[in-house]
Amino acid sequence: MEPSDEELYxxxxxxxxxxxxxxxERREPALYRYARQLSGNRAVAEEVTHEAFLRLIQPGAxxxxxxxxxxxxxxxxxxxxxxxAYRVRTLGSAGERAAEGDVVKTLIEEETTxxxxxxxxxxxxxxxxxxxxxxxEERSYEDAAKLVGxxxxxxxxxLFRARRLLAVKLRQYRLAPERMAR
Amino acid sequence: xxxxxxxxxxxxxxxxxxxGASLSGRLSAHLSDCGQCRERWEAELALSAEMRKLRLGLAxxxxxxxxxxxxxxxxxxxxxxxxxxxxxxxxxPAAAALLVVASVQIWRAPVGxxxxxxxxxxxxxxxxxxxxxxxxxxxxxxxxxxxxxxxxSVRIVRRAVNRAELVRMGIDLPGGYADSVDxxxxxxxxxxxxxxxxxxQLVGYAEx
Numbered sequence: 365m366e367p368s369d370e371e372l373y374x375x376x377x378x379x380x381x382x383x384x385x386x387x388x389e390r391r392e393p394a395l396y397r398y399a400r401q402l403s404g405n406r407a408v409a410e411e412v413t414h415e416a417f418l419r420l421i422q423p424g425a426x427x428x429x430x431x432x433x434x435x436x437x438x439x440x441x442x443x444x445x446x447x448x449a450y451r452v453r454t455l456g457s458a459g460e461r462a463a464e465g466d467v468v469k470t471l472i473e474e475e476t477t478x479x480x481x482x483x484x485x486x487x488x489x490x491x492x493x494x495x496x497x498x499x500x501e502e503r504s505y506e507d508a509a510k511l512v513g514x515x516x517x518x519x520x521x522x523l524f525r526a527r528r529l530l531a532v533k534l535r536q537y538r539l540a541p542e543r544m545a546r
Numbered sequence: 547x548x549x550x551x552x553x554x555x556x557x558x559x560x561x562x563x564x565x566g567a568s569l570s571g572r573l574s575a576h577l578s579d580c581g582q583c584r585e586r587w588e589a590e591l592a593l594s595a596e597m598r599k600l601r602l603g604l605a606x607x608x609x610x611x612x613x614x615x616x617x618x619x620x621x622x623x624x625x626x627x628x629x630x631x632x633x634x635x636x637x638x639p640a641a642a643a644l645l646v647v648a649s650v651q652i653w654r655a656p657v658g659x660x661x662x663x664x665x666x667x668x669x670x671x672x673x674x675x676x677x678x679x680x681x682x683x684x685x686x687x688x689x690x691x692x693x694x695x696x697x698x699s700v701r702i703v704r705r706a707v708n709r710a711e712l713v714r715m716g717i718d719l720p721g722g723y724a725d726s727v728d729x730x731x732x733x734x735x736x737x738x739x740x741x742x743x744x745x746x747q748l749v750g751y752a753e754x
Contacts, residue, residue, distance in 0.1 A: 376621075379625045379628070381618060381621060381622070384617070384618065384621055385614075385618065388614055388617065392608055392609060392614070393607070393608040396607060396608045396609050397604055397607050397608075400604075400607065409609075410609045410610070410613055413609055413613070414609065414613050414616065414617060417617050418617065418620060421617075421620070421621050421624060422624070423624065423628060474599060476596055477596050477599040477600050477603060480593075480596045480597070480600055481600055481603075481604075484600070498564075499564065499597050499601070500597070500600065500601050500604060502601070520557075524556075524557060524560055527560055527564075527590070527593060530593055531586075531589040531590060531592070531593045532589075534589070534592060534593055534596060535589060
């Protein structure tokens, strides 16, 4: 049976490298994708994810199992760091954004899907989180609510509203692709 | 079809489109009558299809491997700097050991000698029946000393006794000694089995 995140954390606190490697392998990819969608930037996502794990291994790590799961702690750290980075980055250069678009292009072949990716990243943060967790990461409403730290109903309504916005964007893109393919 | 029915079914349409589930009979019937909901259903289906592609496109994404190696290296350096658990708790057995040593020392100390304030080295001059220990013979009883038990033997030790020592025992120097300028006197000290002084006789008392 796989050890829980919390069990791995206890072992990490005792200096177990294997436990850290296992936790990283289990949680890093989804956290990175989450950070990537929140920040809209690959380098920032890498940095933010790394920082979240770094906080976890610091001697004064603030994780408390009584206050929530380790996964929720990590998502919370990534969310806060991404928000901070996003605020800084909104002042960043357009060149960086163009370079980012090129990277996405290599991963997503279709224009429409790429346009959807852009549309997701332009959603308000709360909506974006709901879409990333529920639709892209396929988490249940309950899981997403725990990770974001809000009621299940809030996640559900945010997702429905976000999907409505995205459906409209998608339709607009199909009618006039050149306006959205950025 | 009424707007309230459309609102009620909207969430169900979204949910079914997300899950790739087919329409129920009730929804099919509603969509065949309501152009707005049909349009919405088609938009939801298209969105879900694109969302699946996006999910697949992003699925393999993660940080490069050097980030993992960097984290492990930082973990190792933190571990090296962190005090070992045995060292952090070493004070517990150390304190316990100290307590044990202190207890043993207290236990092994001579019992009932007033905390060691009186030690009576000196020549043992006791001779059975050689002297009667009484106030008439010049023995001054030590006040507040515990009484001798029945059958308890005593011994008499001759030694130099300091004036201050006598005061601490609670003995008032008799007559001539009180006026003496000397601080040290020779005395026979009567000790019980517990080595506590019971009486003191100043040698040469009669001369004063």
